[in-house]
Amino acid sequence: MIDPNHPRAKSLQTREQLVSGVTKGITSLNGLISHGRGEAFDYLLSEKSHDFALEAVSAAAASLALAKYPVLCTNGNSSALVPEAYVMLSKLLQCPIEINLFHRTVERERKIQKHLESFGATTVLGVGNEASEVVPGIASPRKHVSPQGIRKADVVFIPLEDGDRTEAVVQLGKTVITVDLNPLSRTAKMANITIVDNIIRCMPLLIQKIKEYKKLPKHKLEKIITEYDNQKILLDAEKAMRKGKG
Numbered sequence: 001m002i003d004p005n006h007p008r009a010k011s012l013q014t015r016e017q018l019v020s021g022v023t024k025g026i027t028s029l030n031g032l033i034s035h036g037r038g039e040a041f042d043y044l045l046s047e048k049s050h051d052f053a054l055e056a057v058s059a060a061a062a063s064l065a066l067a068k069y070p071v072l073c074t075n076g077n078s079s080a081l082v083p084e085a086y087v088m089l090s091k092l093l094q095c096p097i098e099i100n101l102f103h104r105t106v107e108r109e110r111k112i113q114k115h116l117e118s119f120g121a122t123t124v125l126g127v128g129n130e131a132s133e134v135v136p137g138i139a140s141p142r143k144h145v146s147p148q149g150i151r152k153a154d155v156v157f158i159p160l161e162d163g164d165r166t167e168a169v170v171q172l173g174k175t176v177i178t179v180d181l182n183p184l185s186r187t188a189k190m191a192n193i194t195i196v197d198n199i200i201r202c203m204p205l206l207i208q209k210i211k212e213y214k215k216l217p218k219h220k221l222e223k224i225i226t227e228y229d230n231q232k233i234l235l236d237a238e239k240a241m242r243k244g245k246g
């Protein structure tokens with residue numbers, strides 16, 4: 001039990017969520033290493049959501065609100081950290097969640113599916129043979145995707161991703177939205193929209209923005225997307241990190 005008065009209570013709770021994810025068989029051991037990388041970048045951001053993240057959240061919300069067939073992709077880390085947010089987002093957008101793992105086992109896919117369903121998820125794709133299609137150009141098991149999910153989607157939300165898949169999915173003509181605390185990663189550079197923020201902080205912001213944007217006319221949402229510049233956002237994030245704590 002973490003004392004809420006501990007100065008790093010939130011960070012310790014997040015670590016516990018991932019450790020518990022490993023214990024439950026949801027998160028891979030490698031996911032802990034990945035989280036450590038994320039923590040280091042988050043420290044340089046003073047663990048807060050900056051303007052460049054809010055701007056990317058706006059573009060992501062506009063793209064998802066306009067999408068004809070959005071899909072929310074999840075892995076062992078995002079499923080352990082923000083399961084409620086995934087379910088809320090899928091209900092809000094009336095879209096499926098697709099499990100897509102780097103360290104793929106059907107056993108872990110089933111556990112993640114059950115975990116998400118325990119939070120109210122109704123359509124969870126990508127488990128076992130259901131991921132029957134292959135995205136060309138991907139060297140990892142992440143190439144296996146669902147015909148009703150990533151393969152069919154026009155806009156794909158893929159946080160904590162790896163670069164080769166981002167590139168391959170973009171090449172299929174889909175809009176890729178990612179969340180990555182590292183603005184220098186290949187994923188961050190290859191995605192159409194990169195939210196440089198901790199997934200635990202930006203998911204509530206994204207949900208709120210989509211609720212707001214669902215009331216806006218189409219041309220206003222299109223304007224937000226057209227004016228968005230991902231290269232600038234990444235540069236702003238890098239500058240903020242170089243400047244250090246602030």
Ligand code: PTJ
Nearest residue numbers: 030031034037038075076101102103160180181182198199
């Ligand atoms: O569950 P699996 O098998 O699909 O594996 C998932 C991981 C995350 C282990 C796998 O995709 C992986 O190895 O990812 P990476 O390349 O280590 O991490 C992807 C990026 O996510 C890195 O740039 C991290 O800095 C970033 N990251 C880690 N935690 C967070 C994060 N970004 C936002 N929020 C976080 N909480």
